[in-house]
Amino acid sequence: MKHATQQDLSSWLDGLARTATLHAPRDVEGIILYEPVSGSGDIVFDYSRPKMSAKDIILPATEALLTIERRADEIAFTEPQMEREQIVFGMRPCDAMGFAAFDAAFLQREPVDLGYARRREKTTLIGLACPQMWEECFCTSVGGAPDDPSHVDILLTALPDGGGYAVNGVTEKGQALLADLKTSEVEGEPPPPTLHTEGVPVLPQERWPALFDDDYWHTIAERCLSCRICAYVCPTCRCFDVRDELGERRAGYARFERLRCWDSCTGANYRVVAGGHNPRAIKMQRLRNRFFCRFNYFADAYGPTGCVGCGRCVEACPVNIDIVEMLHAVDGIAGEVQE
């Protein structure tokens, strides 16, 4: 395997931060987040999973899609350009799988989402394999793995006892980036990650509709707060709202921004339509929608499953709405329905 020392990796990252925007796990007031860093000194190398997924990097929580300027006798429209390359270091394989799910929805179907495409094209992913599955994780039950190289450009695996990193250039883009990293060829392979002994039963996509009217959704949703934590920490939740907001106005000039901001079906007013009707007025319908989107609608519309098993929603939900518990329950109910 190719091997790099921590020191060589750090100086390589320092170099990358000079030529591109480097995002990496960073300690923000005790919370680990993928954030822009100025060099390796800002980076946390030993972490489980950042509290938020990396989706903000390719689908920002707030993005101007268009600037609209009005002057005396003309209206001008400007689309933002993205000049700088961006690199994500320390990407967990599940988060990269989330990017693949976004690609299926935003790139691989017409119409292509131009704002997303711009960012995605300029983004390179350096994965860091998880040494283990963390407490709430179930990536191996939804087609992923703690050391899955499928969706990153480079996969690094930390070797035990500070022994540096195993380096795997997965894509051409990744290999090109690796040209500047000092590596040596050493014997052996990186140790495999520790996996959970039991998997989570994930009901096949086509069997979900039969459960739509089951009472279970009422039971699990009763304690739901209808907040948006689960959706916002989720690597595959991708819903947004678009509005034109006034940026500046003075005599003879006005500037509006067409903003795209994260939104979520778990919020009460998400589904309100013109005239004020809300087709998902009760929280059971909203929570059920989020789960069906993960395991039925997304796969139906785009192919891949809409859940990467990162476990973030399980960890962050303040009232213990546990997607793993839900999957076990649904598996049981589906068994009964079949009988």
Place this chain on the structure above:
Amino acid sequence: MSEQQIQDQARGLLEEGQVDCVIGYEMGSRGQVRPAFIYTPQDVERLVWNDGCTHNLTVYLHDKKKPPKRGADPPTVSIVVKPCDSRALNVLLAEGQIARERLHIIGLACEGVVEGAGFGGSAQNGKLQDRCQRCSERTPIIYDVLIGEPPVVEITDDFGDVAALQAMTPGERMAFWLKHFDRCIRCYACRQACPGCYCKTCMFERDDSMWIGMANEVEEKQFFHLGRAYHLASRCIECNECERVCPMDIPISLLNRKLVQDVQELFGYRAGLDDQLGPLLTMFDEGEESLI
């Protein structure tokens, strides 16, 4: 002991048809406590009482205001409350949000709840939450049945946490808050967990962006958090759910407590101590200097 008594109460109420639902606590999927909704006597054994019972369950009473079917009566509910939570009941009663005759209150004497409660795995460390360490109210203010022996505590809340913030210069304080607000993701969990936040359309979330834009920028977040704090002035009962549920660890309680302290000093008023006491901003004493 208390747990058994809660279960017995719940069983009796449900068997006799006095209530349709008992809202209490049960064990969750990963060793944490979570809210429970009990409808049948067979299910009362799920109910627990321990130092992980942190949630303020009164927030769920807003879901019980409507009848289950058109033409039917709204459900009658029994609810398990800690002393802090019981004050929220008084706030909601005074504001006309809940009907006393459709509410049965199981009050619990409280020894305090631990940090990390409500979250699974290693989150709980056995240490009492800060708010419990400074709490002198160990018996619910309002209840139909009281369970447990209130511990004797000699504590006065000196608002030391607020004083530390007040000792900063305005510039430092602004920097402190902007640093924290900047982490906000506008998930609105603080608002959703708050029994006092029950507006049908929150002013911070109007589709017309009338008061606040939808961008996830620090200006918007600052406006949201300060605005929400003001809306809770004289109404916040310091259950701290907003801070507990915050995925970004924003110290929201400091804002609320500053206002609690001000309201107490200026008006001698504390939210939820009396079910007859109207909301502070609707009260006007004769002889009070007119502002009109």
